[in-house]
Every structure is written in structure tokens, then in C-alpha cells.
Amino acid sequence: MSKKTLMAGNIAIAEGAILAGCQAYFGYPITPQNEILEHMSKRMPEEGRVFVQTESELAAINMVYGAAAAGCRAMTSTSSPGFSLEQEGISYMSGAELPGVIVNVMRGGPGLGNIGGAQGDYFQSAKGGGHGDYRVINLAPASVQEMMDLTMLAFELADKYRNPVVVLADGFLGQAMEPVVMREPVTELPSKPWAITGALGRAKNIINSFEMDPVNFPPRVKLLLRKFKKMRRNEVRYEGLNLGDASLVIVAYGSASRSALTAMKMARQEGIPVGLLRPITLFPFPYEALSNLAQRINDFLVAELSSGQFIEDVKLAVGLDKRVALVNQYGGVPLLAEEILEAIEKMIKQPVGG
Amino acid sequence: MTKFSISELDTVLYHRPESLEDYPFHFCPGCGHGIVFRLIAEIVDELNIKERAVCVACVGCSVNSYHYFNFDGLESAHGRAPAVATAIKRCHPHLVPFTYQGDGDLAAIGTAEIVHACARGENITTIFVNNAVYGMTGGQMAPTTLVGMYSTSTPGGRKPSLSGYPIRVCEMLSTLDGTAYVARVSVHNPAAVRKTKQAIKLAFRTQLANLGMSLVEVLSPCPVNWRLEPVKALEWLVKHMLPQYPLGEFKVIEAVAALKKGDRLCTKK
Amino acid sequence: MVVAQRPNLAYVIIDTERCKGCRLCISVCPKKIIGLASHINQMGYTPAVVIEEKAHECTGCTACAIMCPDTVISVYRCDRVPSKPAS
Numbered sequence: 001m002s003k004k005t006l007m008a009g010n011i012a013i014a015e016g017a018i019l020a021g022c023q024a025y026f027g028y029p030i031t032p033q034n035e036i037l038e039h040m041s042k043r044m045p046e047e048g049r050v051f052v053q054t055e056s057e058l059a060a061i062n063m064v065y066g067a068a069a070a071g072c073r074a075m076t077s078t079s080s081p082g083f084s085l086e087q088e089g090i091s092y093m094s095g096a097e098l099p100g101v102i103v104n105v106m107r108g109g110p111g112l113g114n115i116g117g118a119q120g121d122y123f124q125s126a127k128g129g130g131h132g133d134y135r136v137i138n139l140a141p142a143s144v145q146e147m148m149d150l151t152m153l154a155f156e157l158a159d160k161y162r163n164p165v166v167v168l169a170d171g172f173l174g175q176a177m178e179p180v181v182m183r184e185p186v187t188e189l190p191s192k193p194w195a196i197t198g199a200l201g202r203a204k205n206i207i208n209s210f211e212m213d214p215v216n217f218p219p220r221v222k223l224l225l226r227k228f229k230k231m232r233r234n235e236v237r238y239e240g241l242n243l244g245d246a247s248l249v250i251v252a253y254g255s256a257s258r259s260a261l262t263a264m265k266m267a268r269q270e271g272i273p274v275g276l277l278r279p280i281t282l283f284p285f286p287y288e289a290l291s292n293l294a295q296r297i298n299d300f301l302v303a304e305l306s307s308g309q310f311i312e313d314v315k316l317a318v319g320l321d322k323r324v325a326l327v328n329q330y331g332g333v334p335l336l337a338e339e340i341l342e343a344i345e346k347m348i349k350q351p352v353g354g
Numbered sequence: 355m356t357k358f359s360i361s362e363l364d365t366v367l368y369h370r371p372e373s374l375e376d377y378p379f380h381f382c383p384g385c386g387h388g389i390v391f392r393l394i395a396e397i398v399d400e401l402n403i404k405e406r407a408v409c410v411a412c413v414g415c416s417v418n419s420y421h422y423f424n425f426d427g428l429e430s431a432h433g434r435a436p437a438v439a440t441a442i443k444r445c446h447p448h449l450v451p452f453t454y455q456g457d458g459d460l461a462a463i464g465t466a467e468i469v470h471a472c473a474r475g476e477n478i479t480t481i482f483v484n485n486a487v488y489g490m491t492g493g494q495m496a497p498t499t500l501v502g503m504y505s506t507s508t509p510g511g512r513k514p515s516l517s518g519y520p521i522r523v524c525e526m527l528s529t530l531d532g533t534a535y536v537a538r539v540s541v542h543n544p545a546a547v548r549k550t551k552q553a554i555k556l557a558f559r560t561q562l563a564n565l566g567m568s569l570v571e572v573l574s575p576c577p578v579n580w581r582l583e584p585v586k587a588l589e590w591l592v593k594h595m596l597p598q599y600p601l602g603e604f605k606v607i608e609a610v611a612a613l614k615k616g617d618r619l620c621t622k623k
Numbered sequence: 624m625v626v627a628q629r630p631n632l633a634y635v636i637i638d639t640e641r642c643k644g645c646r647l648c649i650s651v652c653p654k655k656i657i658g659l660a661s662h663i664n665q666m667g668y669t670p671a672v673v674i675e676e677k678a679h680e681c682t683g684c685t686a687c688a689i690m691c692p693d694t695v696i697s698v699y700r701c702d703r704v705p706s707k708p709a710s
Binding site for chain 3: 584
Binding site: 023024026050052054055056058059060062063064065066067069070071072074088089092096196197198199200201204205206207208209210212 | 404405406407408410411417418420421423424425426427428429430431434437438439440441442444445446448449466467469470474
């Protein structure tokens with residue numbers, strides 16, 4: 001059994017980035033993810049890599065843009081209000097085809113909100129919160145191990161598609177501590193001939209997203225859209241538990257899926273055949289997996305830490321003739337397994353169509 | 355009229371610098387950007403840093419600057435060029451990134467980025483072209499628009515009671531310890547253009563010697579949005595902008611002064 | 624490119640098709656040897672040209688080239704060796 005280390009979620013993200021070969025980290029203090037910034041401020045110089053605490057999240061995302069343009073693996077981490085500030089930069093990165101990892105440890109919102117874990121940034125993050133026709137792969141960890149693993153995967157996918165990738169966690173996962181298997185460091189980084197490294201022995205490289213001529217810009221966007229189509233085809237990831245004999249499926253991601261896991265076990269003890277489908281990628285969303293389930297299952301219970309955002313995609317996937325109920329908390333309050341169990345019991349009591 | 359060919363024996367006193375693409379500028383007639391671009395290209399040639407120079411463009415009339423230089427270049431979001439350049443320099447210290455920014459880009463939306471790049475003493479160079487208006491968008495008030503000056507968003511002239519006062523960027527930034535060289539120059543006549551070139555060249559040499567942040571503010575005409583003929587625009591610049599924005603060097607740390615002494619000996623043109 | 628008659632000290636060449644007629648060169652030339660052309664170029668501007676009769680007064684000071692916002696002016700100094708004018 002490989003050695004495990006007890007680690008907080010935020011630290012697992014930082015160490016995951018370092019293992020993935022992150023050469024430049026730029027961050028700004030914001031609870032509940034300050035530990036990432038603090039850890040990186042110590043570890044990145046230790047590794048001889050770039051670290052800057054910036055004057056704002058605007059500067060942080062634009063430094064990620066600069067480092068990515070220079071061909072380096074780069075990352076920033078923030079929480080909901082800061083993530084809002086970074087949307088323009090993320091749109092520029094997608095438009096200029098730059099890889100980069102943006103970690104969003106969500107907290108209660110809107111506004112200053114509070115610092116408890118939440119999932120209220122779902123629309124902004126999974127649907128793309130900046131301007132223009134672009135999408136961003138969203139990876140949603142549900143354990144401290146996944147905080148490390150999905151951060152590493154984020155760097156890989158960012159380089160694979162030359163597009164920013166978001167790791168969408170929340171304050172509960174960020175602060176929680178769990179045993180983690182340390183992964184092997186990535187040694188081979190992809191070559192980037194397009195990068196800004198100085199026009200030595202080659203023609204100049206230009207990185208931009210600006211195209212004044214309306215005739216020339218759509219073809220560029222078309223290239224991006226082709227990438228997002230490829231992401232939908234190749235990068236959908238989700239976890240399915242007890243779906244075989246399930247008559248009701250809970251759909252949940254991140255922290256909410258942990259409470260759902262416990263609720264599923266409790267329901268099964270009461271003899272209720274409940275399954276769980278946990279999307280790991282929020283874009284590309286596992287529509288197909290859900291619509292397949294919908295061919296034989298009628299009841300879907302969506303558990304989320306937001307006010308009915310994630311549920312929209314579940315409804316989109318399963319269709320309007322299925323029963324899709326919502327059990328949720330928002331504003332930084334955790335969702336307990338008992339609450340989900342109660343919703344399960346209520347749902348199976350109601351006759352279909354009742 | 356008799357024609358004669360250029361004899362190869364004739365000495366070239368002035369010609370297009372190599373680092374400038376043979377590509378016509380899109381600027382309006384008499385715009386100062388064209389002069390500053392050419393000076394930068396001359397300096398990149400003279401310092402022989404074409405393989406290391408990186409043009410970090412801003413959003414404004416000079417948004418296409420990376421098309422005009424034939425070395426690496428990239429676009430940055432409005433106001434964020436100093437952050438982009440910071441990352442490039444820290445990732446590849448051998449590169450020579452310079453940000454080319456207008457007054458809207460640097461002194462309005464990008465104020466935090468330029469202040470903190472200076473405060474951190476980033477080893478980058480900023481060329482800040484101040485023409486007192488937002489040119490690309492059609493002549494609105496900029497943070498450097500003079501009191502009483504017309505702009506499309508200060509009809510009847512800028513009134514402090516409504517729109518506050520113009521910002522003197524060099525004076526502000528020279529108080530930050532991270533700055534090694536801060537100077538304000540102008541392009542209102544050939545002598546001033548020569549001084550502009552000297553200042554920009556010294557700024558690049560400051561970066562090459564890793565001495566910290568270098569910034570050169572260039573007062574420049576915007577004939578179309580000032581609603582003046584190019585020649586008249588230069589006269590207006592001298593009469594109205596120079597008093598508000600005095601020329602000179604506002605920060606020259608010792609090490610840069612030493613460079614300057616050496617510079618004076620070998621300045622040809 | 625139209626080039627003036629060979630002066631004895633230096634001469635200026637203006638790419639009249641790229642000149643935008645901003646007249647900065649005209650205003651800074653110490654010898655006042657640059658004037659406006661009588662034609663309009665492909666961009667619709669009236670370009671600057673060296674005035675025929677005064678071309679020989681050019682000293683090669685490069686003020687015009689330094690002020691040109693479009694880099695359309697090149698300046699050359701004639702060397703002692705007289706070169707044959709093109710027939």
C-alpha cells in the first residue's frame with residue numbers, strides 16, 4: 001500500500017500543481033484558499049520556480065496569461081469574488097489559445113457573502129463567466145486526493161487543448177484534511193514552439209486574440225469551437241455508484257456528493273435502491289450518461305450547495321418527463337446526509353406524476 | 355527632370371530600422387505613436403536585442419504594435435500589460451519585455467498594475483505615451499486630459515468639479531523605491547525626439563543591467579482627436595502640455611546614472 | 624520613387640505613396656527644401672516632396688526623417704566620388 005500523507009485540500013492542490021510541473025504561480029489572498037498562496041510562497045522558491053503575490057486577482061490572471069504565453073505551466077488560485085474578477089482574463093486566455101489552471105475554492109455568495117463552502121459559482125464557472133464564445137473545462141474534486149489528482153489533470157488538459165482549465169472546489173474541501181497518496185512528479189512537459197521565448201533563429205511569435213476585420217475573426221472562433229466539441233467528445237468524466245439496480249439516482253458533485261454518498265448508504269440500509277451519479281467534469285457535462293439512465297429510471301434527486309443551478313443541466317440531460325427534485329443548501333451552509341435521506345423518502349412516497 | 359540612382363557609395367544617414375516591419379502604420383497622419391515605434395525599433399537594432407525583445411501591447415491606438423515589430427510580441431488585456439510583462443520576465447529573465455501603453459491603458463484602468471510593477475521593482479521597461487485623450491475610441495477624456503481641455507466626454511472642457519484633475523504619472527511613480535529610471539520626454543521637435551530616444555535607450559539599458567523598473571512617459575500629439583493639424587498639434591503640445599507635464603528625469607538611481615555617463619560618451623546620433 | 628537632381632552634399636528620398644501628408648517634415652526642415660506635391664497618392668493624401676530647385680541645399684541633418692511618423696523618409700550623404708547619374 002503506497003504511503004499516505006494527511007493533508008488539507010488546499011495543500012493537496014498546491015502540491016498537485018508542483019508535481020504537475022507548474023512553473024509559475026500567481027495568487028491573491030482570499031479566504032477560504034489562503035493556504036494555497038501561503039504554501040506556494042514557501043514551496044515555489046524552494047523549487048526554483050516563479051511565485052508572485054499580486055495586487056489583485058486581475059493582475060494574477062493576467063500574469064498567468066503572460067507566463068502561459070511564455071510557454072510555462074502557470075496557475076492561480078482564488079475564491080468566488082476573486083474568480084469573478086478573473087473572468088475577463090480567462091476569456092482572453094481562451095481567445096489567445098493559452099493553457100493555464102485557475103483554481104476556484106468556492107464560498108457563499110453573491111456579494112461578499114461568507115467564507116463557508118458553497119457551489120453558487122456553477123453557472124459562472126461551468127458555463128463560462130467571461131465574454132464571448134468560449135468554454136472552459138471544469139474539474140470538480142470531491143476528496144482531498146482528487147484535489148491533488150484533478151489539479152494535475154487540469155495542467156495536462158490545459159496543454160492538450162491550449163485552453164484554460166478550472167478546478168472547481170469549495171471551502172469545505174479546501175479546509176478538510178484526509179490521507180493522500182503522493183503522485184509521481186511529471187517530468188516531461190510538452191514543447192511549445194508557439195510560445196514567446198525570443199525570436200532566436202525563428203520567425204517572430206505573436207500571441208493575441210484581437211482581429212479587427214469582422215471577416216477574419218469568425219474563422220478564429222470556429223477553431224476554438226472545434227476544440228470545445230473535441231472536449232465534449234473526449235473529456236467527459238463522472239463516477240457512478242449502485243446504478244445497476246437503482247430506482248432513484250442522486251446527482252451531485254463536489255462536497256454535496258459526499259453527503260449524497262452517506263445518504264445513499266443510509267437509504268440502502270432502509271432497502272431503498274438508490275444510486276449516485278457524480279459528475280467530475282462539469283464541462284463537458286455528462287449529459288449522455290444521465291440520459292441513458294433516464295431510459296429506465298424516473299426519479300432523480302439533485303443535491304447541490306446552490307439555489308438550483310446544477311439542477312438545470314440534470315433536467316437538460318434527463319428530459320422534462322422525468323421527476324427531478326432538488327435538495328440543497330446555499331450561502332455557505334453544508335448539506336447534511338439526513339436532509340438528503342429525508343428528500344429520498346419523501347420522493348419515493350409520492351406516486352409518479354403526483 | 356533628370357533622375358539619378360542612389361550610389362551604393364553614398365552613406366546612409368537615416369533609414370527604416372531593421373526591427374520595424376516594412377508595413378505601413380495605421381495611425382492617423384501626424385500621430386506621435388509612429389515616431390515612438392520607430393525609435394524603439396532603432397534602439398532594439400542598436401542594442402542588438404531583437405532575439406530577446408518582447409513587445410507587450412496594450413489596448414488603444416497601439417493595440418497592433420506587435421505587427422509592426424519583427425520580434426516576439428503579444429497582446430494584453432486593457433491595463434494589464436505590466437502584469438503580463440512581469441510574468442514573462444520572471445519566467446524568462448533573459449528576455450527583454452517592454453510594455454507599450456497609452457494614458458487610458460496605464461493611468462486609468464491599469465493604475466494598480468503599473469504602480470505594483472514599480473513597487474515590486476520588476477525588471478521591465480514601460481513606454482507610456484501620453485496624448486491626453488483616449489485616441490482609439492474617438493477622443494474621450496483620459497486621466498491626463500488637461501483642465502479645461504475639450505474631449506468628446508468633457509464637452510465645454512474638463513471641469514475638475516465634475517471630472518477631477520489630470521494625473522502626473524512620472525512624479526507619482528518616482529516615489530516608489532522599485533523604480534530605477536523614470537523620465538518624461540516629448541516628440542514635439544527633432545531635438546525632443548532625440549532626447550526621447552536617449553531616454554528610451556537608457557530605460558532599456560536599465561533593464562539589461564537588471565537595475566529595476568524603467569519607465570519613459572512620452573508626450574505625444576493626437577491631431578485628429580485634438581482637432582488640430584499635425585503641425586499645430588505640436589505647437590499646442592508645447593503651449594499646453596509642457597507646463598502641466600514638465601519634461602525631465604524624475605528618478606535616476608546611482609547605477610543608472612553610471613550607465614548614463616558611459617552613454618554620453620558613445621551616443622552618436 | 625521620384626528622386627531630385629543630385630545635390631553635392633546630401634539628399635532625401637520620400638516614399639510618396641506611403642506619406643500621409645502630415646507636413647511635420649516640411650515644418651522642421653531648417654533649409655525649407657520640402658514642399659507639398661501637386662498630386663494625390665494612392666491613399667488620397669497630398670504627399671511631401673523635395674522641392675526641385677532647392678534640393679541641393681540639403682545638408683543631411685535628418686530632421687525630416689526623425690520627425691516622420693510613418694518612416695517614409697530616408698536620408699543619404701553624397702560621397703566625394705561622383706557617381707554617374709542614371710541615363
